[in-house]
Amino acid sequence: MIILSKATDYLEQVYNVIEHRDPNQPEFLEAVHDFFKTMTPVFEAHPEYIDANILERLTEPERVIQFRVPWLDDAGHARVNRGFRVQFNSAIGPYKGGLRLHPSVNLSIVKFLGFEQIFKNALTGLPIGGGKGGSDFDPKGKSDNEIMRFCQSFMTELSKYIGLDTDVPAGDIGVGGREIGFLYGQYKRLRGADRGILTGKGLSYGGSLARTEATGYGLAYYTDEMLKANGLNFAGQRVAISGAGNVATYAIQKVTELGGKVLTCSDSNGYVVDENGIDFEVVKQIKEVERGRIKEYADRVDSATYNEGSVWSARLAYDIALPCATQNEIDGDKAQIVIANGAKAVAEGANMPSTPEAIAAYQAAKVLYGPAKAANAGGVAVSALEMSQNSMRLSWTFDEVDARLKKIMQAIFEQSVAAADEYDVSGDYLSGANIAGFTKVADAMMAQGLV
Known part of the structure; x- marks a missing residue:
């Protein structure tokens, strides 16, 4: 007979309520399920969260x-x-x-x-x-x-x-x-x-410098912190990136600046491989200016080849994988290929690009894993900085915004490490990010009463 703890029982009960209410929302159920798997130590330490039914309140949109x-x-x-x-x-x-x-x-x-x-x-x-x-x-x-x-x-x-x-x-x-x-x-x-009502605006009407680059740069800064914490860095590393949109484009630029060699980028049709290193300027011209397809990169760069399908199905040696395309782009089978290709670290530039099976494979293989909610937070961070600039009716320089972004991404990694250590899951950056984010929101909800 299995005896469930109060925390485990509560998590299961709340998930069953959500599944009953929203049976036809698979992406939402996946996100909630994956999040709940990391929450047991928090609810064991804080039964007051159970008494206040924080999770059922938190998972129902206002x-x-x-x-x-x-x-x-x-x-x-x-x-x-x-x-x-x-x-x-x-x-x-x-x-x-x-x-x-x-x-x-x-x-x-x-x-x-x-x-x-x-x-x-x-x-x-x-x-x-x-x-x-x-x-x-x-x-x-x-x-x-x-x-x-x-x-x-x-x-x-x-x-x-x-x-x-x-x-x-x-x-x-x-x-x-x-x-x-x-x-x-x-x-x-x-x-x-009201210039503060939207972020990501053009510079001529209230936008922030470095907003375009923010998510890709932030991903690189977070990954760099994760690597350094484990005795590694980008210098000389072979890096696979998926996507060729805003996040991927500027991740290519910043990873290259940090000493990595980016080998790949992709779109919904296929991917390119450039053993000389992906040229950021060519990708930017094709995708941002011409709004073209990534196949055109191989037409312009002699060292590049184009292949149809997913970059994560390719047999290619690399050290770091940065999925920057879309949700669930790496499933369990593709994760095994990523691992077999030699990846020591995976950090997510897209939202939920790895399925639960993929994440389990990373963890079983001791691959460093930076989850999306931490690794791709750079975009929203600079959006909030844009809100601040709009409120103050001023603009910071590119370097000022970039420096603030780097500090934020470093702090996100540090928070995740501290939360993981506090709840005895050291080295688990996914649990650490979930716990650090959750406890801040939960404490605010507790302070504000049953609303």
């Missing part, structure tokens, strides 16, 4: 908004998409989190992203709560005018629910400077100028 987004395409046809905003938790500050435009967007994905955002934001040490949003609209293949009309319609509805001290969205997949500009323009048209 507000979920779903709305229709009608827009007109260039052919004059009326089109309709779904818009979402999940305002998950505001215990430590206004909701903060990106807007994602991608055909895969649904309520489950937005809830998983918002749930992860709660703890990611708490780890930054900045006063921001967790939220996320977006639409199943696909910006690929759309004209600038179609994207503008969609963004204007989306913001017309979203503007009713956001505000400087309530909810400050940012960009995510499919939402870059162009989309943020259209969204902000419509908000200003409807509600008046």
Whole structure:
């Protein structure tokens, strides 16, 4: 007969409630399940969290908004998409989190992203709560005018629910400077100028230097701290990166500056391998300026080859893996390939890119593992710094913002290590990040009563 502890029993009961309520939300259930697996020592040490039913309260969003987004395409046809905003938790500050435009967007994905955002934001040490949003609209293949009309319609509805001290969205997949500009323009048209209402803005209307680079740079800074804590560094290391969007592009730049050789990048069609090291400037030109496909890199760089499929299926020797594309891009089988390829460390630039089976494989093989909620927090950290600059009506230099970002990422790693040590899971950076983020939010919720 198995006798469950009070903490284990509570975690199981709450998960069963969530699974019963949301049986058709696999991404959200995966995020919650993975998080709960690391929480037993916290609830054993703090039964007051059980008495206050903190977990059931924390896993139920404060507000979920779903709305229709009608827009007109260039052919004059009326089109309709779904818009979402999940305002998950505001215990430590206004909701903060990106807007994602991608055909895969649904309520489950937005809830998983918002749930992860709660703890990611708490780890930054900045006063921001967790939220996320977006639409199943696909910006690929759309004209600038179609994207503008969609963004204007989306913001017309979203503007009713956001505000400087309530909810400050940012960009995510499919939402870059162009989309943020259209969204902000419509908000200003409807509600008046308020430069702090969105982050990731252009520099000419309240944006922050280093915001574009922030997530990729932050990933590199976090990984560098994790490596140094284990007697390693980037110098001379072979690095595999997936993705070729904002995160991957600037991770390539910063890892190269830190002495690593980046061998790969990818998009949804395939990946390129460049044994001379991926050229950041070429990737930036193709993806940011031309909005092209990564296959074009191999057409321009003689030392590069292009292959269809996932970079994580490739048999290629490397020391460090940085998945920067999308959720669940590395499953258990691909993780075994990553390990066989020689990876000593994996740090996540995308949100939840590793499945539970992949994470278990890393841990069993003693691979250093930096989870997304810690390793990719650089973007939201600089978004919060952008909010601060907007509030003070000033702009910091690139070097000032970059220095603050580096300190934040170092502090996130240090918090994770300290929390893991405190709860007797030393070396487990996933548990450490979860615990450090959770306890900050939970204590704030406890102080504010049953709300």
